[in-house]
Amino acid sequence: MSTVIRVENISKRYRLGQTHGGSFANRIQRAAGKMFGRRAPRAALKVSAASSPSQVDDHGDFWALRDVSLSVEAGEVVGLIGRNGAGKSTLLKILSRIVTPTAGRAELRGRVASLLEVGTGFHPELTGRENVFLNGAILGMTKAEIRDRFQEIVDFSEIGTFIDTPVKRYSSGMYVRLAFAVAAHIDPEILIVDEVLAVGDLEFQRKCLGKIADISGSGRTVLFVSHNVGAVRRLCTRCVVLDSGAVAIDGTTAAALERYLAKGAACNGVATWDQGISNPGIDDFRFLGVRLLDEMGQPSGHLSSNGNFNLEIQYCTDRDVQDCRVGFQINAADGTPVCELYDTDVLSRAPVRRAGRKTLSCTFRCPELANGRYVISLNAGIPFTRNLAYVEGAIAFEVANSNNGGFMSQLPRSGLICPIAEWRAQEVA
Incomplete structure (x- = not known):
C-alpha cells in the first residue's frame, strides 16, 4: 500500500488578544516589527473552554497543534477524534489547504474533496446548480464529467427543484446535503469529512455513512471526524486521538475508543x-x-x-x-x-x-x-x-x-x- 497522506511535525500557532484595526499605520507598525524582530500585534482568537492550559505558551500564544505527525495509506478509513479544542478541525483545514501551518509540512497525493463547516466551498449568491459545476471545476473535473454525474448528485442530495435557488436561501441541512453529494460523487482519491454531517436528519446521516463505506470499499481514502463513536466504530479500522493539540493515541479503532472514552471521564x-x-x-x-x-x-x-x-x-x-x-x-x-x-x-x-x-x-x-x-x-x-x-x-x-x-x-x-x-x-x- 502507498502513503497518500503524510503529516510531518505540523504545528499551528494563534496569537491571543485583540488586534487594533487594520489601518495603514498598523500595517506599517507590523512591517517595522518584522524588520526589527518584534512580534506582530495579536490577533483575536476565541479558544474553547475545553482547551488545555498547556496549549498556551509563555508569550500567551495558543498552539492549536504541536508536532503532529501521522501517515495514512491508500484505502484506509481513519477516524480522527478528540474533545473540543483538541485540534481536529485545525488539522483538517491544514490538510484541505485552507489554513497554513506555523511549522511542519503535509503532503497529500491525489484529488482531495473536503467537507468541513457549513458554508465552506459554496458561493452564497450562486444557485445549487452553479455551485455544483464550480466545485467540480475547482477539483479538476471537466464540464462533461460534472454533467455526467449531475443528476446523481441532485438525487442523492434530495434538493429537487431547489437546485436552481441561490444557496444563501438554503437551510443548513439542505446546504450540507448538497455539499456532501458533490464531495462524494466527484471520485476523490481522498475524502475529508468533519462533524458537519451532524446537522442533517437521521435518515440522511445513514445515507452519508453508507456512501462513505462505499467510497472506502472502492479503495479510496477517508479521513473522518465525528463525535458519533458508533459511526467511527462502524466505519473506521484505525483511530487517531488528538489531545491538547498532540497525537495521544494512534491504533485500532476498538483499542483507541476504549482508551479515549475512559480517559478523563471521572x-x-x-x-x-x-x-x-x-x-x-x-x-x-x-x-x-x-x-x-x-x-x-x-x-x-x-x-x-x-x-x-x-x-x-x-x-x-x-x-x-x-x-x-x-x-x-x-x-x-x-x-x-x-x-x-x-x-x-x-x-x-x-x-x-x-x-x-x-x-x-x-x-x-x-x-x-x-x-x-x-x-x-x-x-x-x-x-x-x-x-x-x-x-x-x-x-x-x-x-x-x-x-x-x-x-x-x-x-x-x-x-x-x-x-x-x-x-x-x-x-x-
Missing part, C-alpha cells in the same frame, strides 16, 4: 466546567456540569443494574434559544452505543430555552447492564440545523453487580445486558 459522579463548554463558534449555549445520583440522591460513579438512574445536567443560555433539545448518550467503554435520550422525547416540538442557568433532571430505571464501565456524553442542538454543545465522555460509571448473586455469574461474558433469568431443567424420558 467515576465519582460529578463533572463541572467553570467557563462552560460549547462547540466552536457557539456563544449562546454552554454546558456547566453534570451529576449522576444514586438512589439516595448522592453523587456516585457506581450503579446497581436495574436500579433507578438519576442524571442532573446544568447549562446556561445567554439569550433565548429556539427549538433546542438537550440530552445524553450512554456508551460502553469500547464505544458501543447503549442508549440516547433527550428532554424533548415526549414533546411534539422542542421548547424555547429562556436565557439563564438551568438544571435538567432525568430519572429512569437503569437497564440490566452487564458488569463493566460506561461513559455518558452530553449533547445539545437544534435538530437538522446546528449543534450547540457536545461533551464527549463527561462522566463515567461502573456496574459491578449484574448478577443474581451466584458465583458463576461473575465469569466473563459478552453482551451489554445481563438480565436475571429463570432456568428450569426437566428429565427427558
Whole structure:
C-alpha cells in the first residue's frame, strides 16, 4: 500500500488578544516589527473552554497543534477524534489547504474533496446548480464529467427543484446535503469529512455513512471526524486521538475508543466546567456540569443494574434559544452505543430555552447492564440545523453487580445486558 497522506511535525500557532484595526499605520507598525524582530500585534482568537492550559505558551500564544505527525495509506478509513479544542478541525483545514501551518509540512497525493463547516466551498449568491459545476471545476473535473454525474448528485442530495435557488436561501441541512453529494460523487482519491454531517436528519446521516463505506470499499481514502463513536466504530479500522493539540493515541479503532472514552471521564459522579463548554463558534449555549445520583440522591460513579438512574445536567443560555433539545448518550467503554435520550422525547416540538442557568433532571430505571464501565456524553442542538454543545465522555460509571448473586455469574461474558433469568431443567424420558 502507498502513503497518500503524510503529516510531518505540523504545528499551528494563534496569537491571543485583540488586534487594533487594520489601518495603514498598523500595517506599517507590523512591517517595522518584522524588520526589527518584534512580534506582530495579536490577533483575536476565541479558544474553547475545553482547551488545555498547556496549549498556551509563555508569550500567551495558543498552539492549536504541536508536532503532529501521522501517515495514512491508500484505502484506509481513519477516524480522527478528540474533545473540543483538541485540534481536529485545525488539522483538517491544514490538510484541505485552507489554513497554513506555523511549522511542519503535509503532503497529500491525489484529488482531495473536503467537507468541513457549513458554508465552506459554496458561493452564497450562486444557485445549487452553479455551485455544483464550480466545485467540480475547482477539483479538476471537466464540464462533461460534472454533467455526467449531475443528476446523481441532485438525487442523492434530495434538493429537487431547489437546485436552481441561490444557496444563501438554503437551510443548513439542505446546504450540507448538497455539499456532501458533490464531495462524494466527484471520485476523490481522498475524502475529508468533519462533524458537519451532524446537522442533517437521521435518515440522511445513514445515507452519508453508507456512501462513505462505499467510497472506502472502492479503495479510496477517508479521513473522518465525528463525535458519533458508533459511526467511527462502524466505519473506521484505525483511530487517531488528538489531545491538547498532540497525537495521544494512534491504533485500532476498538483499542483507541476504549482508551479515549475512559480517559478523563471521572467515576465519582460529578463533572463541572467553570467557563462552560460549547462547540466552536457557539456563544449562546454552554454546558456547566453534570451529576449522576444514586438512589439516595448522592453523587456516585457506581450503579446497581436495574436500579433507578438519576442524571442532573446544568447549562446556561445567554439569550433565548429556539427549538433546542438537550440530552445524553450512554456508551460502553469500547464505544458501543447503549442508549440516547433527550428532554424533548415526549414533546411534539422542542421548547424555547429562556436565557439563564438551568438544571435538567432525568430519572429512569437503569437497564440490566452487564458488569463493566460506561461513559455518558452530553449533547445539545437544534435538530437538522446546528449543534450547540457536545461533551464527549463527561462522566463515567461502573456496574459491578449484574448478577443474581451466584458465583458463576461473575465469569466473563459478552453482551451489554445481563438480565436475571429463570432456568428450569426437566428429565427427558
